[in-house]
Amino acid sequence: MVSPALNVPLELWERAMYLMLPTDILSLSMVCRQLHSFASPNIFRVIEVHPLETRSLANLPPAALLSARTVALYNYRPALRIIPPPGSLPLLTTLVFAPELPVSSNYVSAHFPILLQFVQAAPNLRHLDIAVAITRRRDLTHIFLSAPCLASLVLRALHAPELEPPVSVSLHWHNLRELVLGTGVTDTIVNGYILPSHVPLPLVILDVSKGASVAIHTLVRVISAAKDTLVQLHLTSSALVNEDNLTAILHNLQGPLPALTYLHVRMLARRGSRQIEMDCVSALVGTLASAGADLRMLELEAYLASYFYNHFNRGGGSRSPRATDHTGLFGERLPVMWWTEFAQSSLPPLCHVKMHLTTWEDNGDDAPWQRATQHEIERRLTGAGISASVHFSSGLYNGIEPEEEPENSWPEHWMDVFEEEPDDALDQCETPLFYVW
Structure with a gap:
């Protein structure tokens, strides 16, 4: 029946x-x-191969890959068993290729062909997320030419120390809506492979991570190329602070920017240079506003070392304002007069300021130091005439080693300074941060 x-x-x-x-x-x-x-x-809509995976792929039905919409390869060796022929994966729209391997010339030739064959097998690939080592410029060119329909390109890590721009190759990004530039991405990569000569970029989201080595003048070119469509801009303050002629470079920005409403700046972990950072942020916000950007949200993200708030808040956040200023954004390092001037001279009147404070540990939703910090930030920014809110998160960043607390990478002499003068140590010591992708 x-x-x-x-x-x-x-x-x-x-x-x-x-x-x-x-x-x-x-x-x-x-x-x-x-x-x-x-x-x-x-x-099998989603297939993931984790770093320690060795057997699961051998048990997959041969046709399983044909129905996959998403394939994420964090270990390339098992993938050797399922390398697809060109054009054989019409349903595959998302490919993540990020094997956790030490960067050395020994494995470049071993895993790059696998990445290229997967890209060539997916004629409808829309989202490509890669961490790869490449030494020949034609390799990166082949990847991009084999994925003409990309809407999202995430270069989470790119080891290409001697890579040169492409020669006599025209790369077009007619469908690209999201571009994420991660560790190892340089001006050479962006200028040679991403920026077209005279064609506008249809980007909606541009995200430049802490690990990218992209100068502000290159970012200005990308923003100008995407001026008609760019909605969200994410970048790190180091791209601004490390430029001596920041104001002059920002004046090269070609507007108007009618769609840009969201600016996200990732701050340095140390607090000592906070006013220098924020002066640069103020210059950027003012330039974007002058270029016609209708900014509605400014997100300032700061990482807080656990040594800091554990040391200063044993009393439940009842110490002096300087002691409870974990961020350097609202105490003596950045007084309320600065925020008042910022609100009057640079910040658009309808722009909300979101303070995003992230830690390694999950402190819950209502730790004493969080209450004290939130109260001080909102009180001082509101007093300066700014609409502001404070949000907390954890687990966004690793240290140098995966799943390791960022503070574990501190040199021994930093720890000695911290034990003697913790407040000064946190002003001077920068903590290396790496995304948890």
């Missing part, structure tokens, strides 16, 4: 299984052969 459920139109089955959990789809596929045929294209 045939179940009446099997007479349901195929489109409804596909829609239902799209909303189901993979385990439920697997159970449904075991009912009968017809339901199995309906369910099989949806069982």
Whole structure:
């Protein structure tokens, strides 16, 4: 007897299984052969190969890869068993290729062909996220030319110490909406491979991470190329602080920027140079506003070392304002007069300031130091005529080693200084931060 459920139109089955959990789809596929045929294209929508994975791929049905919409390879060796032929994965739209391997010339030739073959196998690839070592410029060119429909490009890590710009190759990014520049990305990469000569970039999101070595004059060129569509701009303050002629370079920005409403600046971990950083942020905000950007949100993100708030807040946040200023954004290092001037001269009147404070540890939602910090920031910025809020998060960054607290990378002499003068130490010591992708 045939179940009446099997007479349901195929489109409804596909829609239902799209909303189901993979385990439920697997159970449904075991009912009968017809339901199995309906369910099989949806069982393996997402395939992930983790760094320590060695056996699971060997147990996958040969056709599993054909139904995958997302493939994430964090270990390239098992992927050797499933390298697809060109054009064979029309459903694949998202590819993450980020093997956790030491950067050395020994494995460059070993894993790059795998990445290229996966890209060439997916004619409809829309999202590409890679961490890869490349020494020949034609390799990166081949990847980009093989993915003409990309809407999102994430260069989370790129080891290309001797890479030169492409020669006689025209790369077009007609569909690119999101661009993330991560560790190892340089001006050479951006100018040679990302920026077209005279064609506007349709970017909506531009994100420049702490690990990118991209100068502000290059970022100005990218922003100018995407001026008509750019909505969100994420960058690190080091790109601003390290430029001697910042104001002159910012004046090269070509507006108007009618769509730009969100600016996110990742601050340095040390507090001692906070006013220098914020002077640069003020110059950037003022330039964007003058270029026609209708900024509605300015997010300032600061990492707080656990040594700092654990030392200063044992009394429940009842110490002096200087002691409770973990961020350097509202105490003696950046007085309320600075914020008042910023609000009057640079900040657009409808722009809200969001203070995003992130830590290694999860302190819960209502730790004493959090209450003290939130109260001081909101009180002082509101007094300066600024709409402000404070948000807390944890686990956004690692230290030099994966899953290691950033403070573990501090040299021994930093720890000695901290024990003697913790307040001064946190003003001077910069903590290396790496994204948890």
